[in-house]
Amino acid sequence: MAVLVRVHDLAVSRGGRRAIEGVGFTLSAGEALILRGPNGIGKTTLLRTVAGLQPPTQGRIEADPDAIAYAAHADGLKGALSVAENLRFWRAVFGGPPVEPALAAMNLIALAERPAAMLSAGQKRRLGLARLLVTGRPVWVLDEPTVSLDAGSVALFAGAVRAHLAAQGAALIATHIDLGLPEARVLDLGAHKAAATAPARAPASFDEVFG
Amino acid sequence: MLALLIRDLRLATRAGGGFGLGLAFFLIVCTLVPFGVGPEGGTLALIAPGILWVGALLACLLSLDRIFALDWEDGSLDLLATAPLPMEGAVLVKAAAHWITTGLPLVVAAPVFGILLHLPSGAQGWLVAALLLGTPALSILGAFGAALTVGLRRGGLLMSLLVLPLYVPTLIFGAEAVRRGAAGGDGTTPLVLLAGITLATLAAIPFAAAGALRVNLR
Numbered sequence: 362m363a364v365l366v367r368v369h370d371l372a373v374s375r376g377g378r379r380a381i382e383g384v385g386f387t388l389s390a391g392e393a394l395i396l397r398g399p400n401g402i403g404k405t406t407l408l409r410t411v412a413g414l415q416p417p418t419q420g421r422i423e424a425d426p427d428a429i430a431y432a433a434h435a436d437g438l439k440g441a442l443s444v445a446e447n448l449r450f451w452r453a454v455f456g457g458p459p460v461e462p463a464l465a466a467m468n469l470i471a472l473a474e475r476p477a478a479m480l481s482a483g484q485k486r487r488l489g490l491a492r493l494l495v496t497g498r499p500v501w502v503l504d505e506p507t508v509s510l511d512a513g514s515v516a517l518f519a520g521a522v523r524a525h526l527a528a529q530g531a532a533l534i535a536t537h538i539d540l541g542l543p544e545a546r547v548l549d550l551g552a553h554k555a556a557a558t559a560p561a562r563a564p565a566s567f568d569e570v571f572g
Numbered sequence: 573m574l575a576l577l578i579r580d581l582r583l584a585t586r587a588g589g590g591f592g593l594g595l596a597f598f599l600i601v602c603t604l605v606p607f608g609v610g611p612e613g614g615t616l617a618l619i620a621p622g623i624l625w626v627g628a629l630l631a632c633l634l635s636l637d638r639i640f641a642l643d644w645e646d647g648s649l650d651l652l653a654t655a656p657l658p659m660e661g662a663v664l665v666k667a668a669a670h671w672i673t674t675g676l677p678l679v680v681a682a683p684v685f686g687i688l689l690h691l692p693s694g695a696q697g698w699l700v701a702a703l704l705l706g707t708p709a710l711s712i713l714g715a716f717g718a719a720l721t722v723g724l725r726r727g728g729l730l731m732s733l734l735v736l737p738l739y740v741p742t743l744i745f746g747a748e749a750v751r752r753g754a755a756g757g758d759g760t761t762p763l764v765l766l767a768g769i770t771l772a773t774l775a776a777i778p779f780a781a782a783g784a785l786r787v788n789l790r
Contacts, residue, residue: 412654415790431654435647441586442579453575454655492651 363390365428365500365531366411371420372555375406379418379555386548390499390529393522393542397535398550404535405433405504407550411533412502430455430498432506436489440478444469444488447477448495457497466521467491468514482509490518493525501525501532507540516541573657573665580669590638594631594674595681601627602685613690620689621699621750627685628678628703629710629739635674636714636735637721637728639666640785644722653789659782667708667715667778675707691754698753701763706746709770712777713738719781722788741769 364387372382380403388394396404410417411424412431438447448460464470467487472480477488486509493501501522507515519541522532526544534540584591605623609615643649652662682703683696691699717735721727745766749759 409650414650414653426654427656429654431650433647433650435645435650437643437646437648437651439579439583439646439648441583446579446582450575450579451651454652454657456656 363529364388365390365424366533367423368411369420369423371407371410371422372418373403373406373410373415374418375403380406381550381553382419382555384420384548384550384553388500388531388533390531391526393526393532393534393545395534395536395540395542395545395547396550397537397547398554402550402554404550408502408504408533408535409433424500428498429500429502430493430496431502431504432489432493433504434508436485437492438477438485438488440476443474443476444480445473447488448491451492452495455496455498457495460491460495463491463494466494466517466524468517483511483514486510487514487517490521494521499530501530501534503532503534503536505536506534507536507538573661576652576657576662576665577669580666581672584669584673590635591673592677594634595677597634598627598631598678598681598685601630602688605689616690617692617754620686620691621695621747621754623689624682624685624691624699624750625702625706625743625747628675628682628707629736629743631678632674632707632710632714633732633735635670636718637731639670639715639718640722641718641727644788649722649785650789653786659785660778663715663719663778663781663785664712664774667712670715671708671711675703675711678707679703691750692756694756695750695754698759698763699750702746702749702759702766705763705767705770706742709742709766709773710739712770712773713742716777716781716784719784719788722785742766745769 366388368384368386371384373380384407386394396407398404409415411422412429413426445460445464448463452460464473467490469487469491472484477485480488490506506518510518522542525532606616609619640649643652653659679700682699686696686699714735717731720734721731724730745762749762749766752759752762
């Protein structure tokens with residue numbers, strides 16, 4: 362099986378403070394890895410680092426940045442555009458597969474022409490997840506993908522993840538709830554919490570200097 | 573890149589997009605000035621080039637913080653950063669969208685506003701040429717300011733302070749070209765310098781703005 366992501370001895374910092382350290386895992390095609398850990402331990406920071414949005418404090422990540430599709434808490438939707446327009450835009454940017462199957466997979470066909478501003482929180486989330494399908498990228502990096510989804514939609518999402526894995530994709534998911542993916546491995550980040558005495562770094566971003 | 577341009581133009585022209593805001597602001601500035609300095613044609617004609625350029629600068633500034641702030645708020649910027657599109661390309665496209673929705677309408681409407689300010693008819697052509705060559709620099713420099721302040725609370729004010737000084741060369745040469753035209757002279761030299769400034773900013777600023785965005789996204 363092709364290894365898509367390999368992480369060695371990774372440490373990440375948030376706000377100049379080390380959050381987690383010593384994390385290592387590999388993610389092969391067809392695999393899902395679920396990250397667990399209490400609020401604030403640094404799951405989001407870890408996922409952003411794997412997605413290439415911020416540099417690791419220590420360690421290294423071997424992954425093709427063009428293989429990763431990242432989905433955060435915010436769905437990146439424009440309220441003034443319709444559901445289909447939002448999706449077509451991301452498809453054009455990523456050059457992935459057509460939007461109709463993605464709409465169907467997330468049960469959004471009936472809403473396709475509705476402005477995204479009119480959607481409920483759960484419907485927005487489903488549209489955000491449909492975006493993953495049109496990126497055509499093999500590695501999904503998902504941050505709390507099931508927030509505001511009802512039980513039926515969670516099952517729909519789990520089905521989409523399973524289909525993605527079956528197509529030699531991979532998924533790295535931070536979540537608190539049971540997704541109904543018993544085949545997924547689980548990595549508990551609680552064991553990797555950085556020691557309180559870990560050296561802090563110099564300010565890492567403009568936010569800290571000016572914020 | 574085309575998809576991003578089309579999306580930004582579509583968003584600007586839909587409800588709440590702010591299209592025409594800069595133009596309306598420009599119109600108000602040009603109608604307020606005669607009330608302030610009095611309606612004598614001679615005085616107005618003298619200050620018209622400067623007023624028109626300062627008005628264009630401020631009209632551009634109005635919508636600058638929307639370039640990246642909206643995409644940052646809804647998470648699109650994170651997704652664009654992980655997209656195959658290089659960040660520099662995204663900056664260039666978003667600046668272009670800003671120019672098409674703000675700078676281009678100013679260029680088209682400027683002769684009408686010139687009449688409001690008694691700009692001599694000989695200078696109208698120079699005004700349009702100067703705005704056409706100069707306003708792209710306003711948008712791209714503004715994109716840099718917007719990239720630096722994205723994610724800051726009340727970043728708009730800080731951005732104005734950062735960006736307005738960068739507009740000084742464009743203002744000097746742009747207004748000079750129109751002033752020479754109004755005096756019946758030849759404004760080619762300042763126009764060429766204006767075009768040079770625009771080309772230099774187009775070449776260098778996307779890299780600086782993309783760097784600033786990457787730091788701000790961390």
